[in-house]
Each structure stands twice: as structure tokens, then as C-alpha cells.
Amino acid sequence: MLLLAAALAGAGLLAGCAPAIIGGTAVGVSVFHDRRPTEIMLADQRIELAALERYNQNAEIADYSRISATSYNRVLLLTGQAETEEIRRRYAELASRIPEVRKVVDQVTIGPVASLARQGEDAYLTSRVKVALASVRIAGFDPTRVKVVTAAGTVHLMGLLTPQEAQAVIAKVRYVPGVVQIVNLFETYPRPET
Known part of the structure; x- marks a missing residue:
């Protein structure tokens, strides 16, 4: 520990x-x-570590893919590439069995693993998106509440935001050069009463 x-x-x-x-x-x-309770933030860290461990321990998956796992509020986002549908499916199934995972969002594409140049472009695009979020002007908005994950120009946005914040973030990200697509994975804060 x-x-x-x-x-x-x-x-x-x-x-x-x-x-x-x-x-x-x-x-x-x-x-x-962060709007997540501390125990949820710690659960997200445990989920990501478990997903990485399962990935690295399964050579049949790791040798033929490049998959990243990002957990936010116990929703596990899988991004990257797998050479076959079978590899993508098998890893998503392994990841779904991790204790504490509430939901798996599988955004892994089928095809060759991204080149180092493409990975660098995605990292740069992620940083550009984060910089753009600093200019969202809504009272109480904190750009650190938005988790940004980029794969092949597709920007995945996670976080607990008010509907107004989510709309403003998506509107801002839409105009960042290099963004091919936006995947909105925001959850509403505060959660509606049930």
C-alpha cells in the first residue's frame, strides 16, 4: 500500500x-x-489499476492491441485499437468483471495499433482541449472536473457537470482544431431526484 x-x-x-x-x-x-466523493475517486483508481493488470496479464490481448482504460465515477471507458473484434470483446468482458465497475463504455476500434506519431497527436489534442476548457465562463465551473481522453482524434469527455456546464464544454471543444468527434459521457450534477 x-x-x-x-x-x-x-x-x-x-x-x-x-x-x-x-x-x-x-x-x-x-x-x-472534484464532485465525486473521495471513496468513488479511490474506487476509480482501483478500477484503472485492475484494468491495467488484467490487460498486462493477458498476452493474447496485450500483444494484439493498444487499449487504455479510464474510470470516472465507476464508469470504465475503453479506448484504443484491437486487431480483431474477438480481442476487443474479450478485453471488454474482462474489464466488465472488475469489482466496483458500474458500466463499461467500449470505444475500442478495430484495426492496427496507433503509431507513436498518432499517439503524440492525441496527447497534444488532449492538452489543447484542456487549455480551451479554461476559457469556459460559467460561475462555479472548474475545468479540472472534466476528464479528457483522446483516441484517433475522437475526444471523450467525462465528468459530473450541470447541464449548462456540459453544453458549454461541448460547444467549446467542438471548435478545437483537430477534434474529429466528441463522445459525451458526462453525468448530470446534481443527480436528479429519483
Whole structure:
């Protein structure tokens, strides 16, 4: 557990966040702006680690794909490429069995693994989207509440936002050069009463 806390603290420093210790686990300072309860944020970290472990332990999948798993509010987003439909399906099935996963959104495409150049373009596009979010002008909006995942020019947006915030974010991202498609995975905050 100490090794995990050190790794998470280091990851926070690399991301530009000063780490804080909550419940014995290091988390980035942006945790204080997040609308998810702390236990859900920690569950998301556990889900991502479990997904990575299952991916790396299955050579039949890892050797013929490049799949990333991102968890937000226990919704697991799978992005990347798999050489066959069977590989994509098998990994989605493995990921769906991870404890605490509420839902799997499978956005993996079938085809050759993205080149390093394409991966670099996606990383750059993600940073451009994050910069654009800083100019959304809505009272109380915090751009760190938006999780941005880019694969082959498709920008996946996750977070707990008000309907007004979600509309403004999508409108802003739509005009970022290089965005091919937007996948809206926002959940409504506050959640409607049931």
C-alpha cells in the first residue's frame, strides 16, 4: 500500500498537482475540486489499476492491441485499437468483471495499433482541449472536473457537470482544431431526484 501511495504521489507531481494524503492514499490537490466523493475517486483508481493488470496479464490481448482504460465515477471507458473484434470483446468482458465497475463504455476500434506519431497527436489534442476548457465562463465551473481522453482524434469527455456546464464544454471543444468527434459521457450534477 505504501508503494501504491508513493506511485500515486509521484503521478500527481508529474501532472502538476501537489499530492495530499486522504485515507492513507496520496491524491492530487484537484481532489478538492472534484464532485465525486473521495471513496468513488479511490474506487476509480482501483478500477484503472485492475484494468491495467488484467490487460498486462493477458498476452493474447496485450500483444494484439493498444487499449487504455479510464474510470470516472465507476464508469470504465475503453479506448484504443484491437486487431480483431474477438480481442476487443474479450478485453471488454474482462474489464466488465472488475469489482466496483458500474458500466463499461467500449470505444475500442478495430484495426492496427496507433503509431507513436498518432499517439503524440492525441496527447497534444488532449492538452489543447484542456487549455480551451479554461476559457469556459460559467460561475462555479472548474475545468479540472472534466476528464479528457483522446483516441484517433475522437475526444471523450467525462465528468459530473450541470447541464449548462456540459453544453458549454461541448460547444467549446467542438471548435478545437483537430477534434474529429466528441463522445459525451458526462453525468448530470446534481443527480436528479429519483
